[in-house]
Structures are given as C-alpha cells and as structure tokens.
Amino acid sequence: MSTETQSESGISGDDGLESAHEANRRIRRLLFGCAAVTVATTVAIFLVLFDNAASYFFGARVSEILFAGDAFERTVTFIEFFTGTRWAPDHSTPAHGVLPIVWGTLAITIGAGLVSIPIGTATALYLSEYASTETRNRLKPILEVLAGIPTIVYGYFAVSFLTPVVVDGIARHLVDPVGRGVHAVGTALPGSVEIRNAEVHFGDAVVAAGESMIGITVGRYSMLGGILVVGVMTIPMVSSISEDAMQAVPDELRNGAYALGATKYQVSTRIVLPAAVSGIFASYILALSRAIGETMAVTLGAGFNANLTANPFAEIMTMTAYLVSMARGTSAVGTVEYQSLFAVGLLLFLMTLTMNLLNDRLKQRFQEVYR
Amino acid sequence: MSSNMTDTPDETLIETGFEVEADRTHEQTDTEAILQSENLSVNYGDEQALDDVTIEIPENRVTAIIGPSGCGKSTFLRSINRMNDRIRSCAVDGELYFHGKNVYDDDVDPVALRRKIGQVFQAPNPFPKSIYDNVAYGLRIQGRDDEVDLDEAVERALRGAALWDEVSHQLDSSGLDLSGGQQQRLCIARAIATDPEVLLMDEPTSALDPVAASKIEDLIDELVEKYTVVIVTHNMQQAARISDKTAVFLTGGELVEYDDTATVFENPADSRVEDYITGKFG
Numbered sequence: 001m002s003t004e005t006q007s008e009s010g011i012s013g014d015d016g017l018e019s020a021h022e023a024n025r026r027i028r029r030l031l032f033g034c035a036a037v038t039v040a041t042t043v044a045i046f047l048v049l050f051d052n053a054a055s056y057f058f059g060a061r062v063s064e065i066l067f068a069g070d071a072f073e074r075t076v077t078f079i080e081f082f083t084g085t086r087w088a089p090d091h092s093t094p095a096h097g098v099l100p101i102v103w104g105t106l107a108i109t110i111g112a113g114l115v116s117i118p119i120g121t122a123t124a125l126y127l128s129e130y131a132s133t134e135t136r137n138r139l140k141p142i143l144e145v146l147a148g149i150p151t152i153v154y155g156y157f158a159v160s161f162l163t164p165v166v167v168d169g170i171a172r173h174l175v176d177p178v179g180r181g182v183h184a185v186g187t188a189l190p191g192s193v194e195i196r197n198a199e200v201h202f203g204d205a206v207v208a209a210g211e212s213m214i215g216i217t218v219g220r221y222s223m224l225g226g227i228l229v230v231g232v233m234t235i236p237m238v239s240s241i242s243e244d245a246m247q248a249v250p251d252e253l254r255n256g257a258y259a260l261g262a263t264k265y266q267v268s269t270r271i272v273l274p275a276a277v278s279g280i281f282a283s284y285i286l287a288l289s290r291a292i293g294e295t296m297a298v299t300l301g302a303g304f305n306a307n308l309t310a311n312p313f314a315e316i317m318t319m320t321a322y323l324v325s326m327a328r329g330t331s332a333v334g335t336v337e338y339q340s341l342f343a344v345g346l347l348l349f350l351m352t353l354t355m356n357l358l359n360d361r362l363k364q365r366f367q368e369v370y371r
Numbered sequence: 372m373s374s375n376m377t378d379t380p381d382e383t384l385i386e387t388g389f390e391v392e393a394d395r396t397h398e399q400t401d402t403e404a405i406l407q408s409e410n411l412s413v414n415y416g417d418e419q420a421l422d423d424v425t426i427e428i429p430e431n432r433v434t435a436i437i438g439p440s441g442c443g444k445s446t447f448l449r450s451i452n453r454m455n456d457r458i459r460s461c462a463v464d465g466e467l468y469f470h471g472k473n474v475y476d477d478d479v480d481p482v483a484l485r486r487k488i489g490q491v492f493q494a495p496n497p498f499p500k501s502i503y504d505n506v507a508y509g510l511r512i513q514g515r516d517d518e519v520d521l522d523e524a525v526e527r528a529l530r531g532a533a534l535w536d537e538v539s540h541q542l543d544s545s546g547l548d549l550s551g552g553q554q555q556r557l558c559i560a561r562a563i564a565t566d567p568e569v570l571l572m573d574e575p576t577s578a579l580d581p582v583a584a585s586k587i588e589d590l591i592d593e594l595v596e597k598y599t600v601v602i603v604t605h606n607m608q609q610a611a612r613i614s615d616k617t618a619v620f621l622t623g624g625e626l627v628e629y630d631d632t633a634t635v636f637e638n639p640a641d642s643r644v645e646d647y648i649t650g651k652f653g
Contacts, residue, residue, distance in 0.1 A: 132459070252496035256558070259454060260509040260565065261486035270512070275499050 049349060052342030057081070075336055081343065087306040087322070089337035090330070098344065100306040104318040105351075108226045108298055109291040111312075115231025116287050120238025121280065127239070128246035129268045140243070147236035155300030158229035159220070162301065167224045167313070221303025224312040229301040230294050234287035241286065245279020246272050278363050285359040289352050295320040319348050405430040405569065405599050406451060411465035413446050413455065413624070420446040421624040423465070428616070433591060433600045435614035435632065437607055439647065443624030444603040448571045451601065452488040453481040469569075486513065489562035490571040494578045495554035497546035497561075502529075502538050505546045505557055509565040524564055531597075532560035533590050552583025559590065563598065570594060572602040576609065588613050607648055611636050619644045 054062045059075050076096045084097015123143070127136050249272050257267045273280070291298075303315035304325050317325075322344055331338045404427035413421040421443045428434045436444045446455070453474060455461045466473045474484055486509075497505050506525045515521065525542070529535040534556040538549070546557050555575060562570060572591070576584035591600055591613050604610050610617055610632065617635040619628040621643060628635055628644045639645045 250496075252492060252494065253498055255454065255457070255492060256496040256498065256561075257508070257512075258457065259452060259485055259490035259492075260512065260561065261482050261484075262508075262512050263482050266512045270508070271498060 046349065049342050049346040052339060053346045056336065056339035056343040076340075076343075085308050087317070089340040090326075094336065096336075096340065098319075098347065100308040101317050101319045101322050101344065102347070103308055104223075104302065104306065104316040104321070105292055105348075107223055107316065108230055108294075108302060108318055109288055111223070111227030112230035112234055112291040113284070113288050115227065116234040116238050116291075117284055119231075120235045120283070120287070121242055123235065123239035124242035124246055124280075125268050125273070127243045129264060129272060140240070143236045143240055147240060150296075151233065151294065152296040152300075154229050154233050154297035158225050158297060158301035162228045162232075163220055163222060163225040166228060167222050170224065221301065221305070221315040222313045223302055223309075223316045226298045226302025226316070226318070227312070229297045230291045233294070233297055234290055237287045237290060238283045241283035242276070242280045245276035245283070248279070249275045281362050282359060285355055285362065289355040289359075292352055292355065293320065293348070295324050299324050319344050323348075402429040402431055404428060405470060406601070407468040407471075408447075408450075409466045409468070411447075411450065411463070411467055413443070413450055413464070414462045415458065416460045419624055421450070424620075424624070424626045426618060426626060426629055428599065428601060430599050431595055431597075432615040433595050433602060433613055434616045434618065435610035436601065436603045436618045436620060437605075437610050437648075438620035439622060440605075442620040442622050444620055445573050446624065447620070448490075448573050448601060448603050451569070451571055452485050452490055453479075454485075454490065456481055486565055487567050488569040488571060489565065489567035490573070491555070491558050491562055491575045493574045495551055495558050497549070497554050497557050499545065499547060501543050502546050502549070502557060503542040506560050506564050509561060513565065528560040528564035529557075531563050531594070532556045533586065533593075534560055550583070552579050552586060555579060555583070555587060556590065559587075559594075563594070567598065569599045569601065572600060574603055574605060577605060584609075607636075619647065621647065 051061045051063055054060070054065070057076055057078065058065065080096050081098050083099070084095060085099050086095035086097050087100045088095045127139060131139065253271050253275060254267050257271045262271070298318050299321040302318060302321065304317050304321055305315040306317040306322070307314050309316065323341060326337070326341050406428040408424050408426050411421055411424045412419065424443075424447065436447060438444050449455045450463055450467060451469075451474075455463060463475060467475060469484070469488070472479070474481075498508060500508070503525055506528050507521050510516075510521060510524055515524075526535060526539075529538065534553060537553060538557075541548075546554065549557060555578075559570075559575075576587050579587065588609065591602065594600055602610075602614065614632045616629065617632040618626055619635065619639075619641075621627050628639055628641045630640070635644065636648060639648065
C-alpha cells in the first residue's frame with residue numbers, strides 16, 4: 001500500500017489524527033502526573049520519617065551518614081526503644097521505651113473494636129434485614145452524618161460527657177457500687193473526682209479540659225474514656241460499610257432461604273452475614289485502622305500520661321497523643337525528643353500499613369470462597 | 372418425551388394442537404385436593420394481580436399454571452407459601468386452604484407453612500456454600516444436626532433430584548461451581564431435603580438450555596409420586612407434556628379455565644383460552 005492511498009483514505013498520520021493523537025498523549029501525561037502526586041507524597045513521607053527516625057537511633061540522618069560521613073553515635077538503642085517500659089523523651093531524666101504508648105494505641109484500638117464491631121454489625125443487620133425501607137432511608141443519613149463529625153468534636157464529647165458521666169458512672173455504680181473503693185478509682189481520675197464533687201456542668205468541664213490541654217491539670221482522662229469515644233466514632237464506619245455489603249447480597253438468596261422455612265434471624269445470620277463477609281471484614285479493618293490513627297478524640301479521651309497499665313480508669317497515652325503533645329512546640333528542632341516524633345511516626349505508619357495489607361489479604365481470601 | 376423437546380411455537384402447533392402425553396390422559400382420576408383457594412384476590416397497592424381465584428389443586432399431581440406475562444401466575448404461587456408476605460405493598464383477600472386450613476389465619480406461622488411447601492425459583496439460586504451445605508440448609512435450620520442423619524438426608528435428596536451421581540464425589544465444592552441445570556437440580560434437592568408435601572416451581576426451566584430443561588421435566592415426572600407439584604410456566608408445550616391439570620390465567624389475574632390438561636389443550640371451553648394457546652395473543 002502506497003503512502004498516497006493512505007492519505008486519501010484519511011487514516012495517514014499527516015492530517016487531523018496526528019494532533020488528536022498528540023492531545024491524547026498530553027491528557028494521558030496529565031492524568032498520570034496527578035496519580036503520581038499521591039504516590040510521590042507517600043514515598044516522600046516515608047523517606048522523611050525514615051531519615052529523621054535514623055537520627056533518633058543513630059545520631060545522624062541517613063543522608064548525613066551517607067553523604068557527610070557524620071559521626072555514628074548511638075543515642076537511643078533499639079533494645080531500649082522496643083523493650084523499655086517508660087516513655088518520657090522530654091523528661092529531665094529521659095526514657096525511651098516505646099511500649100507504653102504502643103500499648104496505649106493497642107488498648108484503644110482493641111477496646112474501640114470491641115465497642116464498634118458488635119454494635120456496628122448489629123446496626124447494619126438491623127438496617128439491612130429488619131428495618132422497613134422508610135426507617136432505613138431515615139436512619140442511614142443520620143449514621144453518615146455521625147461519620148462526618150470532626151474528630152475534635154468527638155474529643156470534647158469525651159471530655160464533657162463520656163468521661164465525667166459514663167466512665168465515672170461505670171466506676172461508681174458498676175465497678176464499685178458500695179462506694180468504698182471510689183477513692184482508689186478516683187485517684188486515677190483526679191479530674192473527674194473534682195467534677196463530681198463540685199457538681200460542675202457542661203461548660204465547666206470544657207474549661208477544665210482546656211486547662212489540662214496546656215498541661216496545668218493532669219487527669220480526667222482514662223483509657224476507658226478513649227475507648228468509648230473512639231468506639232462510638234467508628235460505629236458508623238462499621239455499620240455503613242457492612243450495611244452496603246449486606247444490601248449487595250442478592251435477594252434471590254434470601255428468597256431461597258425463606259422458602260425453606262428460615263426465620264428472619266436464620267436468614268440474617270446464616271445467609272446474609274456469610275455472603276457479605278468480605279465487605280463486613282473490610283469495614284472492621286477500616287474501623288481499626290481509623291482507631292490506630294485517631295488523634296484528637298483519643299487524646300482528649302485517654303490523655304497524655306504514658307502509663308503501662310491495664311487499669312481502664314487510668315490515664316494513658318497513645319502514639320498519636322504523644323505526637324500531638326509534641327506539636328505544642330516546646331521541643332527544639334534537632335533534640336532527641338524532637339527526633340522521637342519521627343521514630344514514633346514511622347512505627348505508626350508501619351502499623352497502619354500492616355492493617356491495610358491485612359485488609360487486602362482478607363478481602364482476596366473471602367472473595368475466593370464466596371465469589 | 373425429551374425427544375419431543377422443542378421451543379418452537381410454530382405452525383405445527385396451531386395446526387395439530389398439542390400432544391398430551393398418553394400416560395397422563397388415563398391418570399385423570401382426581402385425588403383429594405391438597406390446596407384450595409376461595410375467592411383469592413391479591414393487590415399490590417392499587418394494582419390488582421389476582422382477581423377472585425377459586426381453584427382446587429389435587430394431591431400428587433402436576434398442576435400447571437399458564438398465561439401471558441403479568442397475569443398473576445407467580446403471584447398465585449407466592450400466595451400459596453406466603454412468600455407474598457415479603458412484599459410490603461401486597462394485600463391478600465380471600466382464603467387459601469392447605470389441608471383444609473386457611474394459611475392466612477392468624478395462628479398460621481409462615482415459617483412452619485414454608486417447611487411443608489417448598490419452592491423452586493426461576494433462576495437457580497444456590498447459596499454460596501458447598502453442595503452438601505446447600506442441601507443440608509433446610510434441615511439444619513430445623514435443628515437437625517446429627518451428622519449421620521444429615522448425610523443420609525442429603526444423599527436421599529440429591530438422588531431424588533437426579534443429581535447424586537454427578538456430584539457425589541464433590542459434595543464439598545461450592546454449589547456455584549455447578550452448571551445452570553445442575554444448580555437448578557441442586558435447588559430442587561434443597562427443597563425436597565426437608566420432605567415438604569408441595570413443591571412450587573416458578574418457571575424452573577426458563578433460565579436453562581433445552582437439554583437441562585428436559586432433565587428437570589423428567590425429574591418432575593418422578594417427583595410427583597411423592598409430592599404435589601404446582602408449576603408456573605411460560606412454555607405451553609411444557610405444560611402439555613408434564614401436567615395433569617392446567618390452569619389458564621389471563622391478564623388482570625383472572626382464572627379463565629381450569630381442567631384436565633388434555634381438555635384444556637384439545638377442547639378448551641373458553642374461546643380466549645383457545646386463542647391464547649393457539650398463539651393468537653399472548
């Protein structure tokens with residue numbers, strides 16, 4: 001075929017098609033560039049964290065060690081970091097055991113999961129299988145609004161209601177209904193004891209929390225308060241995504257089961273739940289990842305005191321709470337406590353990354369079984 | 372019979388009429404009615420789906436329900452096992468007796484009713500579970516979980532649905548891995564595992580290829596020895612081949628003709644039915 005025939009046929013490269021092809025390539029490059037931004041950001045964050053974290057452990061950043069050949073002087077050993085049980089990098093006698101704040105994060109995450117997973121799943125089952133269409137259409141938007149409330153608002157909800165009313169109530173009426181040991185509990189909760197005695201109200205509690213945020217009063221924080229606030233916060237996440245997964249289960253399956261004489265409960269638990277399991281698990285993982293990374297609400301709920309304790313009424317500190325407490329800006333750049341931020345940040349990054357990978361694995365596995 | 376499988380409602384039909392199987396025509400001694408409806412009307416909101424239907428369905432016979440789309444065939448079927456309860460806008464008026472008991476009485480538990488009246492749906496709907504668990508589902512929800520007992524019941528049901536020889540070596544594999552025809556027989560096995568008295572079939576072969584469909588038809592022939600079968604079908608040849616009685620519904624949910632299959636197809640009383648089965652409308 002000669003070039004001339006190609007020109008006549010209108011498909012040769014000389015005419016309009018060439019520019020169309022060029023435009024296509026430009027758009028493709030533009031879209032790729034946008035996609036690359038997120039990838040580059042992730043990589044950059046990881047590198048910055050890693051580089052700074054290195055100076056925490058090795059006394060110099062990776063870049064300094066590599067290019068400037070700086071002194072290789074250990075400041076914090078891995079053994080101290082991973083096995084030490086006291087975390088106080090900014091203390092006059094500093095300690096660098098990360099366990100208390102890792103424990104804080106894990107306790108909040110597991111505890112919040114114990115709150116949000118059962119309640120969220122039950123809510124999803126109710127909405128998907130039991131509620132009438134009208135009820136569902138009315139309730140679902142409310143759940144989604146709950147999911148959109150800024151986390152700092154949840155934090156104040158914890159400070160003004162969950163801790164002084166719910167946690168305090170649990171301590172007084174459930175754990176120690178006779179009232180003998182309340183002081184023991186109360187000492188772990190000095191703030192809430194004050195609130196209780198003085199009978200202060202909503203606004204006062206907020207003021208008190210404000211004071212504690214700038215470090216004057218310690219207390220009125222508890223592991224349980226943190227667990228409850230993060231738990232409540234992640235319920236909509238579990239229920240909304242789980243409900244979507246349940247709604248996606250074909251109605252033919254429900255009909256098949258009902259026609260066999262299954263009750264609503266049997267259809268829900270033995271047909272819908274197993275068929276929707278991959279979506280439901282995804283919602284759990286998402287909620288747990290959120291709990292790990294949650295900052296403001298958990299800080300105002302659980303506090304800033306890095307206790308390695310199992311007492312749910314004690315104040316604890318999560319990794320994110322440590323990061324946010326350092327954000328007050330009292331540590332000079334380059335100090336060990338400044339660098340500790342990056343070590344903790346890197347560890348947190350790795351934890352959420354693990355959760356995401358786990359999520360992918362679980363999804364794949366259940367999709368294989370259930371299509 | 373399977374050689375007679377044809378999906379061509381063409382001139383031959385109109386000219387020669389339908390062939391009703393010889394062995395069916397002499398079986399016409401009516402058994403006792405197991406299901407009976409009296410002035411049964413069903414409405415979906417303002418729309419009437421069934422209009423004053425009165426019918427008696429004999430035990431251990433195949434009763435076919437035919438009629439054009441939207442004539443209320445499936446609605447009638449669903450009103451027998453109260454699957455209509457699942458549709459919120461659905462209102463039922465009149466009576467439907469199962470063994471002389473009105474299933475719409477207040478003291479009737481639809482869950483218990485459906486354990487006596489099984490249903491097979493238009494598209495095969497196996498659960499995303501193993502073949503074994505599919506068949507055992509109905510038994511397990513009734514609280515039967517003795518393993519030996521279940522094993523026996525599952526085998527009996529799969530044999531009853533003519534599926535055992537094909538799947539006995541792969542009971543643990545997913546029901547979804549089977550072909551469409553096998554899936555539908557799995558659904559039949561699932562329905563008969565709990566030993567119901569009536570099997571409702573809502574166009575059970577319409578999603579299947581002709582070979583798979585003819586297997587199901589053969590199976591219905593066998594099932595009727597133990598069960599009463601009520602089958603909704605779009606396919607008039609199928610109704611003529613497999614049923615003892617045929618009910619013809621026409622648009623508006625009206626039952627216009629109900630008689631022995633041979634009579635309905637060879638000598639219908641209502642001229643509209645004649646028009647319908649000879650293909651003049653519908």
